[in-house]
Amino acid sequence: MEKVLITRRISDNAVKLIQEAGFEVTIYAASKNLSQQELIERCAGHCALLSVGSNRLDEHFFKSCPQIKAIALMSVGYDKVDIASARKFAVPISNTPDVLNEATADIAFLLMLSVARKAFYMHKTIERGEWTFFDPLKHLGQEIYGKTLGVFGLGRIGFEMAKKAKYAYGMNIIYHNRSSNVKAEEALQAKYVTLDELLRQSDVVTVHANLSEETKEIFDRNAFEKMKPSAIFINAARGGIHHEGDLITALQNQVIWGAGLDVTNPEPMRSDNPLLQMENVCVLPHIGSATQETREKMAMMAATNLVAALRGEQMPQIIDREFYLAK
Numbered sequence: 001m002e003k004v005l006i007t008r009r010i011s012d013n014a015v016k017l018i019q020e021a022g023f024e025v026t027i028y029a030a031s032k033n034l035s036q037q038e039l040i041e042r043c044a045g046h047c048a049l050l051s052v053g054s055n056r057l058d059e060h061f062f063k064s065c066p067q068i069k070a071i072a073l074m075s076v077g078y079d080k081v082d083i084a085s086a087r088k089f090a091v092p093i094s095n096t097p098d099v100l101n102e103a104t105a106d107i108a109f110l111l112m113l114s115v116a117r118k119a120f121y122m123h124k125t126i127e128r129g130e131w132t133f134f135d136p137l138k139h140l141g142q143e144i145y146g147k148t149l150g151v152f153g154l155g156r157i158g159f160e161m162a163k164k165a166k167y168a169y170g171m172n173i174i175y176h177n178r179s180s181n182v183k184a185e186e187a188l189q190a191k192y193v194t195l196d197e198l199l200r201q202s203d204v205v206t207v208h209a210n211l212s213e214e215t216k217e218i219f220d221r222n223a224f225e226k227m228k229p230s231a232i233f234i235n236a237a238r239g240g241i242h243h244e245g246d247l248i249t250a251l252q253n254q255v256i257w258g259a260g261l262d263v264t265n266p267e268p269m270r271s272d273n274p275l276l277q278m279e280n281v282c283v284l285p286h287i288g289s290a291t292q293e294t295r296e297k298m299a300m301m302a303a304t305n306l307v308a309a310l311r312g313e314q315m316p317q318i319i320d321r322e323f324y325l326a327k
Ligand code: DGY
Pocket: 074, 075, 076, 077, 078, 100, 237, 288, 289
């Protein structure tokens, strides 16, 4: 029987789906990231990989694992995958788009409100026994009703975030993308702006773009200096899109007002990171898609894609849309 490697424990239903399709499943169940070399070694004797977590799948990996016929990622992001090499080695690779849009946008929205009202920090003051008397001038947050939300990367997750901001808080939506998003312009009256305009006009900047050479650390000192001193910066996409040292400096010098991060640069964030002590900062450990419902859908989508490829069918969520045409 051919074998499939899964790099983490995932939903039983997804594992069953692969087994019922006639494959033996090996699960790497340790709570430890695999190095690339360890992953290559574990792939030996397996015909396909369901990759959970941020495994680097580059030319070296494909060269070292010629027996791997298909890979399903259990993530929407694929910044650790060299898609051109996958094409060269004829390995179809799928991701899990759409099913996590709402859960991930919920986390961005939660961070926006939590930063605006200093929620995480205020929780810590209670733990420290600092809830003493009512001071009408202390710990004041800010309201976001009717303010401007600047979405950097208005794709499917950015759309969900913009929708919540528009309908719940009457926020005015502006965005910056590689291409315009007609659906968002029609449904949310979102306005396309240059990156400079986005930085200068937004009360809240929310990042939902992919990490690429183009977006790597694009939110650096220069970008923060263009933002309003009252602005809130939210990143629920990839930590590599902001320069964390510059973000810390911008917050310490009150260049911007606050920040909410579900992703950090690097990950995991160290417990002595100064951001964790700041009143106007909220940090979460990359939990955008972490709901029972969403993780179940992601696992089932990844398993369905893998089984399709192993049956010689097209993967429904193939990342490289030209892959089958190029074959
Ligand atoms: C994704 O799906 O890309 C999430 O960020 C989890 O890695």
